[in-house]
Amino acid sequence: MAWKTEQWMRDVFPGSDSIYEEYRFLPRRELAVVAGAVLDSALAELLSKRLTGQDSEIHSFLGVNGDGRAPCGSFGARIQLALLTSVITEGDAAMLRTIKNIRNQFAHQVNVDFNAESVLPLITKLHDQFLQQSNKLIEVGYLDGTTHSLSTIKPLLVTEPEAGAGLLLAIVSRYQAYFHRLYERVQPIPPFPVVPSD
Numbered sequence: 001m002a003w004k005t006e007q008w009m010r011d012v013f014p015g016s017d018s019i020y021e022e023y024r025f026l027p028r029r030e031l032a033v034v035a036g037a038v039l040d041s042a043l044a045e046l047l048s049k050r051l052t053g054q055d056s057e058i059h060s061f062l063g064v065n066g067d068g069r070a071p072c073g074s075f076g077a078r079i080q081l082a083l084l085t086s087v088i089t090e091g092d093a094a095m096l097r098t099i100k101n102i103r104n105q106f107a108h109q110v111n112v113d114f115n116a117e118s119v120l121p122l123i124t125k126l127h128d129q130f131l132q133q134s135n136k137l138i139e140v141g142y143l144d145g146t147t148h149s150l151s152t153i154k155p156l157l158v159t160e161p162e163a164g165a166g167l168l169l170a171i172v173s174r175y176q177a178y179f180h181r182l183y184e185r186v187q188p189i190p191p192f193p194v195v196p197s198d
Helices: 008-012 019-023 028-050 055-062 075-084 090-108 120-139 148-153 161-183
Strands: none
Touching: 008 028, 019 028, 019 161, 028 055, 028 075, 028 090, 028 161, 075 090, 090 120, 090 161, 120 148, 120 161, 148 161
16 A cells, blocks of 8 residues: 655655745644644654554555554544654653644634634643743753743734744744654664564
């Protein structure tokens, strides 16, 4: 069974110099839905590199062959498997789950925006998670600077839907860059040694 859905590196990833530009002019609803789809696609591809076995089995399991009934064919299942196979951290999983929930709100409601009653708690949670993650990355020396400007965004989330969209865009851009760096580093799980039977 061949890979039938979009592949992240071949079809979706815009290149390391164009990550932000690719999505910044999307309407807010489209941004929310596309952001989830992009990260879902990236996880599927990273997991396909991590899993061991025949390609047809891996593709069938991940649902990249177009089968919507696949055990790991949903964004939520892929987040969980990526966490369990050490492709992402617990902090990453928490943020990706929040992004998944934001995407679901935009995909399943007609009248919705980033400051809507159903989305605002999620975008606020995403802000807090991003702030915490950024502070940790600064603390260990992976990022330079401070998170002061990120802290000033939080009050705007209530009144300015563009603030929520901008926050999501910044986070998706960071994850695309992070997943791009991981792409060459993800290795298959070593197969379990088979003991010959007598």
